[in-house]
Amino acid sequence: MNAIPEALNALPVLGIVFQFLGYVVGNLSFMSQTTVAVAVPIALAALCGAVCERSGVVNIGLEGIMLTAAFTGWMVGVAAVGILGRSDPLPVFGITPPLLIGVAAAIGIGMLVSLLHAWLSISARIDQIIGGTIINIGAVGITGYLYHLVANQSLIGAGSFKPLSVPKEVADFPLVGWLANAVLSQGPIGIVTIILVVFLQVMLFRSRWGLRTRAAGEHPRAAETVGIDVIRLRYLNVVMAGALAALAGAWLSMEHGSKFDANMTAGRGFIGLAAMIVGRWTPVGAFGAALLFASATALSASLTISPPTGDLGDLMARVPGEFWEALPYIITIVVLAGLIGRSIAPAADGQPYERESAT
Amino acid sequence: MARRFLDGKVLQSLAEPVAAIVFALLAGGIGIALFSAYVPGHSAFDVGLPIQAYQSLIGGFASANGITSTLVYATPLALAGLGVAIGFRAGLFNIGGRGQFLIGAVGAMAVVTWIGRDAGPWITIPLALLVGAALGGFAGFIPGLLKATSGAHEVVTTIMLNYVFLFVMAWSVLGPLTLPGAPQPITVDVSMRNGALPILLGPNGLIDFGRGGHVGLLIALAAVPIMWFLLFRTTIGFEIRAAGANPDAARYGGMKTRRLIVLTMTLAGFMCGLAGATTLLGVVHEMTPGYDTTIGFDAITVALLGRSNPIGVGLAALLLGAMRAGSQAMQIQAGVPAELVDALQAIILLFLVVNVLRRIMASRRRRPGSAAPAQAAAMPATGGAA
Numbered sequence: 131m132n133a134i135p136e137a138l139n140a141l142p143v144l145g146i147v148f149q150f151l152g153y154v155v156g157n158l159s160f161m162s163q164t165t166v167a168v169a170v171p172i173a174l175a176a177l178c179g180a181v182c183e184r185s186g187v188v189n190i191g192l193e194g195i196m197l198t199a200a201f202t203g204w205m206v207g208v209a210a211v212g213i214l215g216r217s218d219p220l221p222v223f224g225i226t227p228p229l230l231i232g233v234a235a236a237i238g239i240g241m242l243v244s245l246l247h248a249w250l251s252i253s254a255r256i257d258q259i260i261g262g263t264i265i266n267i268g269a270v271g272i273t274g275y276l277y278h279l280v281a282n283q284s285l286i287g288a289g290s291f292k293p294l295s296v297p298k299e300v301a302d303f304p305l306v307g308w309l310a311n312a313v314l315s316q317g318p319i320g321i322v323t324i325i326l327v328v329f330l331q332v333m334l335f336r337s338r339w340g341l342r343t344r345a346a347g348e349h350p351r352a353a354e355t356v357g358i359d360v361i362r363l364r365y366l367n368v369v370m371a372g373a374l375a376a377l378a379g380a381w382l383s384m385e386h387g388s389k390f391d392a393n394m395t396a397g398r399g400f401i402g403l404a405a406m407i408v409g410r411w412t413p414v415g416a417f418g419a420a421l422l423f424a425s426a427t428a429l430s431a432s433l434t435i436s437p438p439t440g441d442l443g444d445l446m447a448r449v450p451g452e453f454w455e456a457l458p459y460i461i462t463i464v465v466l467a468g469l470i471g472r473s474i475a476p477a478a479d480g481q482p483y484e485r486e487s488a489t
Numbered sequence: 490m491a492r493r494f495l496d497g498k499v500l501q502s503l504a505e506p507v508a509a510i511v512f513a514l515l516a517g518g519i520g521i522a523l524f525s526a527y528v529p530g531h532s533a534f535d536v537g538l539p540i541q542a543y544q545s546l547i548g549g550f551a552s553a554n555g556i557t558s559t560l561v562y563a564t565p566l567a568l569a570g571l572g573v574a575i576g577f578r579a580g581l582f583n584i585g586g587r588g589q590f591l592i593g594a595v596g597a598m599a600v601v602t603w604i605g606r607d608a609g610p611w612i613t614i615p616l617a618l619l620v621g622a623a624l625g626g627f628a629g630f631i632p633g634l635l636k637a638t639s640g641a642h643e644v645v646t647t648i649m650l651n652y653v654f655l656f657v658m659a660w661s662v663l664g665p666l667t668l669p670g671a672p673q674p675i676t677v678d679v680s681m682r683n684g685a686l687p688i689l690l691g692p693n694g695l696i697d698f699g700r701g702g703h704v705g706l707l708i709a710l711a712a713v714p715i716m717w718f719l720l721f722r723t724t725i726g727f728e729i730r731a732a733g734a735n736p737d738a739a740r741y742g743g744m745k746t747r748r749l750i751v752l753t754m755t756l757a758g759f760m761c762g763l764a765g766a767t768t769l770l771g772v773v774h775e776m777t778p779g780y781d782t783t784i785g786f787d788a789i790t791v792a793l794l795g796r797s798n799p800i801g802v803g804l805a806a807l808l809l810g811a812m813r814a815g816s817q818a819m820q821i822q823a824g825v826p827a828e829l830v831d832a833l834q835a836i837i838l839l840f841l842v843v844n845v846l847r848r849i850m851a852s853r854r855r856r857p858g859s860a861a862p863a864q865a866a867a868m869p870a871t872g873g874a875a
Contacts, residue, residue, distance in 0.1 A: 190644060256842045259582055259644060260793070264838045267786050271831025272520075278826035279527035400648045407645070450664065456656035459649040466641045466649075 149442040154429075157436060159301070161428045162312035167386070168424035169417070170320045171196070171395075174378035175402025176409065176416035177323075177330055181371040184334060184411060185364045186347040188480040191247045191262035192375040193399030194269030195240050199379030201273040203236030204390040205280070207288030216286075223318045224292030232288050233319075233380045240376020241369050243269070248368035252361055255482035274392050290388040291317035317385040319377055324417075326374070331413040343367055347476035350483040360483050375399065397459070404462045411476065422465070423458050430454030502801075506794055509840035510808070514543065517833045521825055528824045542825040549818030550811040557690045557702040561772060563810030565590070565764035567709040569784050570791030570802040571716045572629075572760030577797040578720060579753040580733035585632060585647030586761045587785030588654030589625040593762030594769040595661050597621035597684075598676050598776055602666050605682030613683045618708075618766045625762010626755045628654060633754025637747035643754065651785065659778040666776070676776045679769065686771040703771030708763070709806070716760075717799040729753055761788065783831070787813075790834040793841065809834070 154161065175192050182189040210228035219226045243265060250261035293315045301311040313324060334340040342363055345353035350360045378398070383390045401423055408422075409415025433454060437443055518539035526533035550559045569586045576583035583589075600617035608616075632646040666676045679685050690702030720726040732739040732749045740746045764784060769776065791809055795801030809830075816827035 250839075250843065254843045260838075260842060263582075263584070263789060264835050264842065267790070267838070268832060268835030270786070271828055271833070271835055274828035275520075275826050275832055276524060276527075278828055279524060397648055397652055400645055404645050404649070407642075450660050452656040452660040452663075456653045459652040463635070463641070463646050463649045463653075466645060467635045467639045 146442055146445060149438070149440060153438045153442060157432045158305075159308040159311065160435070161425070161432050162308055163315055164428035164431055165421055165424045166312045166324075167316060167320060168427045169420040170316065170323045171378035171381050171386075171398050172402045172405055172420040172423055173327060173417045174319075174323055174374050174381070175399045176406040176420055177326060177413055178371040178374040178378075179403045179406040180334075180409075180411050180413060180416055181330065181343070181374065182368050183406070183479050184347045184476055185343045185367040186350060186360075186476060186478040186481065186483065187248070187251050187364055187368050188258040189244075189247060189251075189262055189368065189371065190259055190400070190403060191243070191265030191269075192371075192402065193395055193397070194262075194266040195243045195247075195372055195375040196379035196382070196395045196399050197266075197269040197273050197393070198243050199236035199240040199376035200383040200394055201277065201379075201390045202239040203232040203376075203380045204287055204383040205276070206235035207232030207384065208285045211286055211288050219289075219292070223294065224289070225318070226288060228288035229291060229384060232384055233377075236380040236384075237373045237376045240379065241372040244369050244372020244375070245365075247372075248365050251368070251482065252364050255484070258480050258482075270393060273390070277390060277392055287389050288384065291319065291385045293317050294321070317381075319381045319385045322377070327413045327417045334413065344476070346483075347478055350478050351486075354483075354485065361485070364483070378402070401458065401462055404466050407475075408465050410474075419465070423462055426454075426457040426461050430457060502796065505841060505844065506805075506837075509794075509837045512840045513833050513836035516836050517829060518543070520832065521829070530824070538823065538825070542819050542823040542829070545822035546812070546815035546819040548822075549815030555811075555814055555818075558814040559807065559811045560690070560702050560706050561810075562813040563806040564703075564705045564709045564771070565768045565784055566787055566791050566809050566813075567803050567806035568712055568764035568767065569761045569788035570795060570806050571712055571799060572757040572764070573788045573792035574795060574797040574799065574802050575716065575720065575729065575753060575760070576757045577792055578733045579729045579749060580736060581633075581636070581750065581753055581757070582644050583629065583632075583647055583754065583757045583761075584644055584785065584789065585628060585650050585758065586764075586788045587782060588647070588651035589628040589758045589761035590765035590768070590782050590784045591658045591780070592628045592654045593621035593625035593765030594773075594776065594780070595621075595658050595666070595765075596624035596762065597766035597769045598666055598679070599661070601679045601682050601684030601770070602677050605679070605684045608683070610683040614686065614770065617684055617770060618763065621766025621769070622759045622763035625765060626759035628762065629754040629756070629758020630751060633751040633758075636754070637750045655781070658776070658780065662776050662778045662780070674778055678775045680774055684770055685774060686767065701772075703767070705767035705771040708767060709803075712760070712763075713799050713803040716802075720799065725752070761785075764788075786831075787834070790838055793838055 175196065178192045178195075179189060182192075207228050210231040214227055217226055247261060247265055250256050250264075251258045254261075294317075296311045296315045300307050301315070303310075314321075316324075334343065342353065342358050345356075345358060346360045346363050353363075354360050379395070382394050382398075387394075402416075402420070405419035405423060406416045408419035409417070430451075433446060434451070438446055521539040521542055522534055522536055525531045525535035525538040528535075528538060531538050549555055569590060572589070573583050573586060597617040597620065600620045601613055604616070605613045628650060632641075632643045632650060635641040635646050636643045662676055663674050667674050668677045686703040686705055688701060689704050689706060718726075720730065728739065728744045728749055729752075731742065732744060732746050732753075736746055739749075761784070765782075768782075768784075773780070787809055791802055791805040794805035794808070795803070812830045812833065816830045819825050819829070820827040
C-alpha cells in the first residue's frame with residue numbers, strides 16, 4: 131500500500147483504482163505463485179485441445195479424461211501404497227514410488243480414453259462434440275460409481291508432490307524474485323507444464339510433425355495427396371494429447387490435492403478449451419490465456435486470505451464471495467465473446483476425414 | 490401413422506434405442522460384477538450381484554409408488570429434454586441445462602418468497618412457474634446472443650454459465666431468499682407460502698395412486714405435443730429445422746439465422762427453467778446453497794435417445810425417469826451405487842451414436858461401405874471449433 135502516495139489513494143473513484151493497484155502489487159508475490167499454479171491444469175487442457183484441434187479433431191471429452199485420470203491416479207496410488215508401503219520421499223518434489231506409479235496410471239488411462247474418442251471421431255465419424263459429451267457423462271458416472279464404493283473406506287493415498295522450495299532471499303527479491311518464485315515454486319507437473327508449453331510451441335511450428343499436424347487440420351485432402359497419413363496422424367495426436375489432459379487430472383488429485391473428489395475437475399477442461407481459443411490454438415497463447423483466467427482465482431484467494439483495508443476493504447466487503455468464485459467463468463465468457471472474428475479455428479476442425487475410395 | 494407402422498419405420502426407429510439399452514445393461518452388469526468386491530457382503534466377481542441389482546432396479550419402478558416416482562422424475566427430464574432437443578434441431582448444443590434449471594428454481598423461489606403469503610396459490614403458482622421459466626429463457630438467451638453476434642461457441646459459454654448460475658443460486662439462498670432465523674442457510678418451504686404444486690397422484694390427491702405425483706406432470710404432458718406442433722407444423726419450427734439441417738441453405742433461403750439462434754436458445758432455456766421451477770414447487774420445496782441437479786446432463790441423454798423428436802423425448806424421459814426411480818431402491822437393497830445410472834446413460838448413448846445394431850446388421854449382410862449411416866435427423870452436426 132505504501133507504494134502509492136496517499137494523495138492518489140484519496141482521489142474519488144480513481145482513488146479506489148489506485149488502492150486496488152497498490153493491493154495487487156503488495157500481494158503480487160502470493161498472487162503470481164497462485165496464478166501459475168491454478169493455470170497449470172487449464173494450460174494442460176488447452177495444450178491437449180490445441181494438439182487435437184490442430185490436426186482436425188475437436189476434443190471436448192478432455193474434461194472427462196481429466197476426471198478419469200484424476201481418479202485412476204489416486205486409486206492406483208492407494209493400491210501402490212498398500213503393496214509397497216510408505217517410503218521416505220525424495221528431497222526434490224517429495225517424489226515417492228507410489229506417486230510415480232499413480233501418475234503413470236493416470237497417463238495410461240487418459241491415453242486409453244483418448245483412444246476411444248479418437249475412434250469415435252476418426253473411424254466411427256460421429257459428431258465429435260456429442261462423442262466428447264458422452265465421454266464426459268461416462269466419466270462422471272463411472273468415477274462417481276467407483277468413488278461411491280470406496281468412499282466409506284478410510285483409504286491411505288499416495289499423498290501429493292511437493293513444490294520446489296525457492297530460497298527465501300531469492301523469493302523475497304521484488305518483482306524478479308517474485309516472478310522466479312511464481313514459476314519455480316511449483317510441483318513437478320507444474321514445471322513440466324511450463325516446459326511443455328515451450329516445447330509444443332516449437333514443435334507445432336518448427337517441426338515436421340507440426341507441419342503435418344497443421345496440414346491435416348487445415349486441408350486433410352491436400353495433406354493426404356502429399357503422402358501424409360491423415361487418419362494415422364490424427365489418431366497419434368489425439369492419443370498423445372490424452373496424456374496432457376491426464377497430467378491435468380493427476381495434478382488435481384496428486385499435486386494440488388492428495389485425494390479424489392467427485393466431479394473435482396469443475397469445468398477446468400472447458401476453461402482450457404476457452405483458453406485455447408483465446409490463445410488462437412497456439413501453446414504459448416493458450417498458456418497466457420490460462421494465466422489470465424487463473425489470475426481471477428488468485429485474486430479471490432488473496433482477498434480471502436489477506437483482505438484489503440481502507441475504502442477498498444469497505445468496497446470489497448460488500449461484494450459477495452460468490453462473485454469472486456464466479457469471476458473466472460465470467461471472464462472466460464467475456465473474453466471469448468470479445469474475440470469477434472479474430473480467433474479462427476483450423477479449417478477442417480471437427481470434420482471427419484474420409485479417404486477417397488479406390489474404386 | 491398406421492401405415493408407417495406397417496412399413497416398419499416406427500418399429501425400426503424403436504429397435505435401435507432398445508438394442509442400445511440392452512447392450513448398456515449388459516455392459517453395466519459386467520461392470521457391477523467386476524467391482525463387486527467393494528460392495529459390502531459380496532465376494533469378488535460376484536455374478537449374482539448384477540442380477541440382484543437389476544431386480545431391485547426394476548422393483549423400484551414397477552409398483553404404484555414406483556410408477557408415480559417414475560413420472561415425477563420424468564417430468565423435469567421431459568421438459569429439459571425438449572429444451573435440449575429443440576437446440577439439436579437447430580444445430581445448437583445446449584449444455585446449459587444445469588444452470589438454466591437452477592436459475593429457474595431461483596426465480597420460482599423468489600416469487601413464492603416475496604408474494605406467496607399475500608397473493609394466494611392461484612396467482613403465486615402460475616407466476617412462479619412463469620418467472621422461473623423466463624429466467625431460464627434469459628439464461629439461454631445469453632449464449633444464444635453471444636453465438637449470434639460474436640460466434641462464441643455455445644458449448645463453452647453454456648458450461649461457463651452453469652457455474653455462474655450455480656454461484657448466483659448460492660448467493661440468492663444465502664442472501665435475499667434466506668429464511669430469517671433458520672439455523673442453517675435455507676429458503677422458506679414453498680408449501681408454507683401457497684407455492685406447492687397440488688398433488689395429483691397420491692393419498693391426498695385427485696387419484697389415489699402412489700404418492701407425491703404433482704401437477705407438473707400435466708405441464709410436461711402438454712409440452713410434448715405443443716413442442717411437436719411447434720417444430721413440425723409452424724413456420725418457426727420449419728425454419729429451426731432448416732437452420733439445423735443446413736445453415737447456409739437456410740440463410741440463402743432468406744431466413745434470419747442469427748435471430749433463429751437467439752430464439753432457439755431462449756426457448757431451450759425456457760424449457761429448462763420451467764423444469765427447474767416445477768421441480769422446486771412440486772418436489773424439493775426448499776433450497777440450500779448446495780442445491781444442485783444432474784438434469785442438465787440427463788436432458789442431453791433424453792434428447793439424443795429420443796432422436797430430438799418431442800414424442801421420442803417424452804418416451805426417453807419415462808425410461809430415464811424409471812431408471813432414476815429404480816436406482817434409489819437398487820442402492821438401498823443391493824448396495825450398488827445409484828451413480829450406475831449415469832454410467833449406463835453414457836453407455837446407452839455410445840451404443841446409440843455408433844449404431845451398433847446397424848453395424849452388426851450391415852456386416853451380416855456383407856454390405857460394404859454402410860458402416861456410418863446418416864444420422865442427420867437425430868443428431869444434426871454441431872461441429873466446428875468448441
